[in-house]
Amino acid sequence: MQRVTLNNVMSVIHPIFKTTVAAIAAIVMYSIPLIAQSADSEDEQALLAALAEADADEARGLDRQLQRLWSKSGSASMDLLLQRGRDALEEDDTAAAIEHLTALTDHAPEFAQGWSARALAYFHAELYGPALADLERALALNPNDYNAIIGLGALLEEFGDEARAYQAFERAEAIHPNHEEVTKALDRLRPGIEGEAL
Numbered sequence: 336m337q338r339v340t341l342n343n344v345m346s347v348i349h350p351i352f353k354t355t356v357a358a359i360a361a362i363v364m365y366s367i368p369l370i371a372q373s374a375d376s377e378d379e380q381a382l383l384a385a386l387a388e389a390d391a392d393e394a395r396g397l398d399r400q401l402q403r404l405w406s407k408s409g410s411a412s413m414d415l416l417l418q419r420g421r422d423a424l425e426e427d428d429t430a431a432a433i434e435h436l437t438a439l440t441d442h443a444p445e446f447a448q449g450w451s452a453r454a455l456a457y458f459h460a461e462l463y464g465p466a467l468a469d470l471e472r473a474l475a476l477n478p479n480d481y482n483a484i485i486g487l488g489a490l491l492e493e494f495g496d497e498a499r500a501y502q503a504f505e506r507a508e509a510i511h512p513n514h515e516e517v518t519k520a521l522d523r524l525r526p527g528i529e530g531e532a533l
Contacts, residue, residue, distance in 0.1 A: 379404055383479055386511055394513035405480065408446045413439055420452050424459065432456040440469075447476035451483045458490065466490060481507040485516060492524070501528045 382404070386397045408414050420435035436453035443449055454469035467490055473483040488503030504520045511517065 379479070383510065387509070389513065391513045394511065398511065398514075405448050405477065408439075408443050408448070410443065413443045413446060413449070416442075417446075417448060417452060420456065424452075424456050427459075429456050429460040433460065445476060447473045447480060447483075450476065451480055451486070454483065454486055458486065463490060463493065479510055481510045481514060481517075484510070485514070485520075488520060492520070497524050497527050500524060 379401070382397055382401050386394060386401070389397055406414065406417060408417065416435050416439040420432045420439065423429075423432035423435060433453060433456045436449060436456055439446065439449040440453055450469045450473035454466045454473060457463070457466035457469060466486070470483050470487050470490070473480060474487070477483070484503050484507040488500045488507065491497075491500035491503060501521065501524045504517050504524065507514060507517045508521065
C-alpha cells in the first residue's frame with residue numbers, strides 16, 4: 336500500500352522523475368557487465384569465485400570476508416568516517432549518516448563503499464534521486480558489490496519497475512547465489528515477471 340501511495344505522490348509532484356530513474360537505472364544495469372570486470376585484488380577474485388560456488392554456510396563466511404575487504408579504504412580516517420556513517424544509520428540518524436558519508440565521499444571519491452553506504456542513507460531518507468546517483472558511482476567503482484546491486488533492485492522495485500528490479504536481483508544472484516534477500520526478492524517478483532513474459 337505504501338509503495339503505491341509513494342508512486343502516486345511522486346508521479347504528481349515530479350512527472351518525469353520515474354522516467355529519469357528508469358533511464359539512469361538502465362544505464363547502470365547495462366554498464367555493470369562492461370565496467371571493469373577484474374577487481375584490483377586477487378584475494379577479492381578468489382573470494383568472489385568461492386562465493387559463487389559456496390553452500391549457504393560457506394557463503395556467510397565469504398560474505399563477511401568480502402565486506403571486510405571492501406570496507407578498507409587504505410586510510411584509518413576514512414574507515415572511521417565509514418563506521419560513523421554506518422553507526423548513525425543503525426541508530427536511525429540519517430542526517431548524521433549522510434553528513435559523515437558525504438565527508439567520506441568528498442575525501443575518498445574512489446572508495447566504492449562510501450558511495451554505497453551513502454546511497455543506503457539517502458534511501459532511508461527517501462531521497463531516491465541521490466541514492467540512485469550514488470549507486471551508479473558505487474557500481475562504476477566496484478561492479479561486484481552485490482549489496483549495491485541489491486540496493487538498485489530495491490530502488491527500482493520502489494518505483495514499480497519490476498522488470499529492471501528483477502534483472503538487478505538476478506545480477507546479484509549470479510555473484511552471491513545464497514543471499515537470502517535476493518532469493519526473497521526474486522521469489523516475490525517472479526510471478527509478475529513470468530506473467531508479463533506470457
